[in-house]
Amino acid sequence: MDYRKESLKKHYEWGGKIEVVTRCEINTKDDLSLAYTPGVAEPCMEIHADYNKSFDLTRRHNLVAVITDGTAVLGLGDIGPEAGMPVMEGKCALFKTFADVDAFPICIRSKDVDEIVRTIYLISGSFGGINLEDIGAPRCFEIEDRLKQICDIPIFHDDQHGTAIVVAAALINSLKIVGKKIGDIRISMSGAGAAGISIAKHLINLGADPAKIVMCNSKGTLVKGDPKLNSAQAAMAEITNADMVTGGLAEAVKGTDVFIGVSAPGVLTGDMVKTMAKDAIVFPMANPTPEIMPDEAKAAGARIVGTGRSDFPNQINNVLAFPGIFRGALDCRATCINEEMKVATSIALASLISDEDLNEENVIPVALDKRVAEVVAKAVVKAAKETGVARI
Numbered sequence: 001m002d003y004r005k006e007s008l009k010k011h012y013e014w015g016g017k018i019e020v021v022t023r024c025e026i027n028t029k030d031d032l033s034l035a036y037t038p039g040v041a042e043p044c045m046e047i048h049a050d051y052n053k054s055f056d057l058t059r060r061h062n063l064v065a066v067i068t069d070g071t072a073v074l075g076l077g078d079i080g081p082e083a084g085m086p087v088m089e090g091k092c093a094l095f096k097t098f099a100d101v102d103a104f105p106i107c108i109r110s111k112d113v114d115e116i117v118r119t120i121y122l123i124s125g126s127f128g129g130i131n132l133e134d135i136g137a138p139r140c141f142e143i144e145d146r147l148k149q150i151c152d153i154p155i156f157h158d159d160q161h162g163t164a165i166v167v168a169a170a171l172i173n174s175l176k177i178v179g180k181k182i183g184d185i186r187i188s189m190s191g192a193g194a195a196g197i198s199i200a201k202h203l204i205n206l207g208a209d210p211a212k213i214v215m216c217n218s219k220g221t222l223v224k225g226d227p228k229l230n231s232a233q234a235a236m237a238e239i240t241n242a243d244m245v246t247g248g249l250a251e252a253v254k255g256t257d258v259f260i261g262v263s264a265p266g267v268l269t270g271d272m273v274k275t276m277a278k279d280a281i282v283f284p285m286a287n288p289t290p291e292i293m294p295d296e297a298k299a300a301g302a303r304i305v306g307t308g309r310s311d312f313p314n315q316i317n318n319v320l321a322f323p324g325i326f327r328g329a330l331d332c333r334a335t336c337i338n339e340e341m342k343v344a345t346s347i348a349l350a351s352l353i354s355d356e357d358l359n360e361e362n363v364i365p366v367a368l369d370k371r372v373a374e375v376v377a378k379a380v381v382k383a384a385k386e387t388g389v390a391r392i
Contacts, residue, residue: 017089064103064129066091071136081107099323099373117146132157137194138232154329154337160198162318169349173363174304178279182207188256191263192217211242214252265289273300313361324376332381332390341383348379
């Protein structure tokens with residue numbers, strides 16, 4: 001199937017992938033009086049007296065805003081908020097399909113951090129959580145950080161944390177196969193934007209040694225003191241690449257146990273993979289064309305390969321994380337999604353592959369695995385309660 005052509009045809013047919021439906025019937029005068037005036041005044045006054053009743057008396061308890069400014073949409077770049085709407089609608093459809101979470105797309109016509117933060121804060125009282133999507137780096141870091149400080153509901157940038165969580169789950173299981181420990185491995189990374197930096201941070205939280213991580217962008221390795229780095233990259237350079245490896249990706253991957261790519265097609269060659277350590281783990285996740293094709297990576301000596309594509313084994317897909325994370329966060333009315341909840345999600349995802357089923361081509365659950373959201377949600381609730389961020 002030509003997915004691009006067929007998808008465009010379907011989008012014309014669908015006229016949008018989501019719609020609003022009512023949860024109450026309005027067929028009689030009494031129905032109208034209960035759902036609207038005069039009866040609706042009572043829940044209004046209940047909420048006026050107790051803000052927390054807004055979660056009990058409205059759909060807020062199960063409603064997430066999926067928000068973009070359209071500056072980093074898929075691999076298409078800065079195409080604008082309206083052009084990003086099909087992706088936001090798709091995200092909303094995934095929320096509902098996989099975790100029965102209602103979600104609504106909101107596309108903001110601004111690239112100004114202050115405006116975006118203020119806009120989201122002002123509407124946050126209508127939602128139980130905020131999923132930031134396709135916002136370019138480094139602005140996405142500041143937007144998320146500032147919203148976390150002023151909002152009392154979970155703020156989650158899926159491009160950063162969803163990617164990191166699923167990569168970590170795949171890595172946990174891959175390391176079991178190759179018999180290596182996360183604290184011992186050397187990691188090379190291509191891509192030092194939102195996803196790359198978040199992956200590195202999350203792996204560190206899981207026990208990876210930051211000194212043994214070498215990150216690359218299109219200009220070369222991230223090295224401490226490089227004035228060309230943005231603030232987020234400079235902060236990572238302070239704690240990673242202890243050996244001060246310079247040059248490009250070819251230099252970064254030498255001797256490493258793991259390669260993680262969130263960058264561009266074809267930047268990793270078979271010759272580079274040959275310089276990696278024995279039983280190398282290679283996760284080239286650029287979409288739709290990865291940093292190296294799986295067959296080429298395997299031929300060059302990679303033991304385990306995972307990509308972002310559904311037509312190859314070991315698809316590393318964010319849909320494994322965000323629906324269940326928000327399901328759990330909403331169920332316990334969490335005030336945030338913290339690091340412990342993210343770590344718990346990675347471990348929960350990895351646990352879904354039994355020791356009997358674990359092999360080089362099965363290190364992560366498939367995207368359509370119906371067990372995922374429930375298992376992730378339970379892990380998130382447990383971690384939220386243990387860390388004191390659950391309200392119920």
